[in-house]
Amino acid sequence: MRVQGLGYIGVDATDFGAWRAFATDVLAMQIAERGADALALRMDDRCHRVLVQRSDHDGPGFFGFQTAGPEALRETVRQLEAVRVAVTPASEKELMLRGVEGMAWCRDPAGNRIEFFHGLAAGEGPFKAPRPHGGFRCGPLGMGHAVFHVQDIDAMSAFYRDTLGFRLTDYMVKPYRLMFLRANPRHHSVALLQSKLNGVHHVLFEVLALDDVGRAYDFAQERWRIGQTLGRHSNDWTLSFYAFCPAGFMMEYGWGGRTVDEATWTPREVTHGGSMWGHDRLWLDEERRRTANEVRRATILSGLGAPLQVTRGQFNEVE
Numbered sequence: 001m002r003v004q005g006l007g008y009i010g011v012d013a014t015d016f017g018a019w020r021a022f023a024t025d026v027l028a029m030q031i032a033e034r035g036a037d038a039l040a041l042r043m044d045d046r047c048h049r050v051l052v053q054r055s056d057h058d059g060p061g062f063f064g065f066q067t068a069g070p071e072a073l074r075e076t077v078r079q080l081e082a083v084r085v086a087v088t089p090a091s092e093k094e095l096m097l098r099g100v101e102g103m104a105w106c107r108d109p110a111g112n113r114i115e116f117f118h119g120l121a122a123g124e125g126p127f128k129a130p131r132p133h134g135g136f137r138c139g140p141l142g143m144g145h146a147v148f149h150v151q152d153i154d155a156m157s158a159f160y161r162d163t164l165g166f167r168l169t170d171y172m173v174k175p176y177r178l179m180f181l182r183a184n185p186r187h188h189s190v191a192l193l194q195s196k197l198n199g200v201h202h203v204l205f206e207v208l209a210l211d212d213v214g215r216a217y218d219f220a221q222e223r224w225r226i227g228q229t230l231g232r233h234s235n236d237w238t239l240s241f242y243a244f245c246p247a248g249f250m251m252e253y254g255w256g257g258r259t260v261d262e263a264t265w266t267p268r269e270v271t272h273g274g275s276m277w278g279h280d281r282l283w284l285d286e287e288r289r290r291t292a293n294e295v296r297r298a299t300i301l302s303g304l305g306a307p308l309q310v311t312r313g314q315f316n317e318v319e
C-alpha cells in the first residue's frame with residue numbers, strides 16, 4: 001500500500017510568539033488556537049498542516065504521511081514491521097492533538113520521527129489567511145515536501161522507496177547525491193540529500209498565486225533570515241525563496257511546481273545544479289556558496305528554461 005503524500009508536520013518550539021509572527025508574516029497561514037501547549041497552522045480546509053508544540057528546545061518534531069484509510073495504515077505498519085522497523089501506535093492524546101482518526105509512528109534510518117495517519121479532520125470553517133492571499137496548493141498533492149540531510153542515503157532510499165513505495169522522480173550524483181521521491185503527482189514529497197549529518201534541510205509550502213511568493217518575500221526580508229534568495233528550481237520548476245523558521249531549519253515558499261505523469265515519466269539525472277536562476281544559497285559557507293553560484297552561472301549560459309506551470313484561473317493569455 002502506498003503512502004499518499006505529506007499531510008502534516010510538527011515542530012518543537014520554545015517561543016510561540018516567534019511562531020505566531022513567522023506564521024503571519026512569512027507563511028500567511030491561519031493560526032488556530034490549541035490551548036497553552038500547542039498552536040495549529042492551517043493552509044486549507046483541514047484542521048491544520050503545521051502543529052507547533054511547546055518544548056524545551058526548537059527543532060523539527062514529526063512528519064505525517066497520509067494513508068488511504070485504516071486498512072492502508074495497517075498494511076503500512078505490516079510492511080515496516082516486516083523489515084524490523086519498530087512501530088508505535090498513537091496514544092489517545094496524540095490522536096486528539098493531531099486531529100486524526102488513526103496514527104502510528106516510527107523513526108526513519110536518519111532518526112526523523114515519521115507518522116502515518118488517516119482521517120485528518122476538517123477545520124472549523126473555511127481557511128482564512130491573515131492577509132489577502134490566493135491559498136495553498138494542497139489536496140491530492142499533499143501539503144508540500146520535506147527535504148532531509150542524510151548520512152546514509154542508501155538506507156534512507158531503501159526505507160522510503162522499497163518499504164513505503166515512494167517512486168524516484170529524479171536524482172543528482174554530482175556535486176553531491178540527492179534523490180527526489182514522489183508519492184503522488186507532486187514532483188517530490190520527500191528528497192534525500194547526502195550530508196555529513198542527519199537533519200531537516202527544508203519544508204516546502206506551495207501557493208496558488210505567484211504574487212503571494214513576492215509578498216511573503218518582502219515580509220521575510222524585513223525581519224527574518226533568508227536562506228536562499230528568490231529563484232527557480234531546474235527540476236521541479238518551482239519559483240521560490242527560503243527563510244529560516246523559528247525551529248532553525250528552512251521553509252521554502254514557492255509557486256508553480258510541476259507535476260509528474262506517472263504513465264510516461266522515467267527517472268533522470270539532474271546534471272545542471274539545483275536552480276535555473278536565483279536561489280543564492282546564503283546558508284552555505286562562502287566557498288560552497290561560490291561553487292553553487294558557478295554552477296548556476298553555467299546553467300544560465302546553457303539556456304535552461306521551462307514553461308510556467310500556472311493553475312486554472314491564474315492567467316490571461318496575451319498576444
Ligand SMILES: [Fe+2]
Pocket residue numbers: 145147202203204252
Ligand atoms: Fe524544495
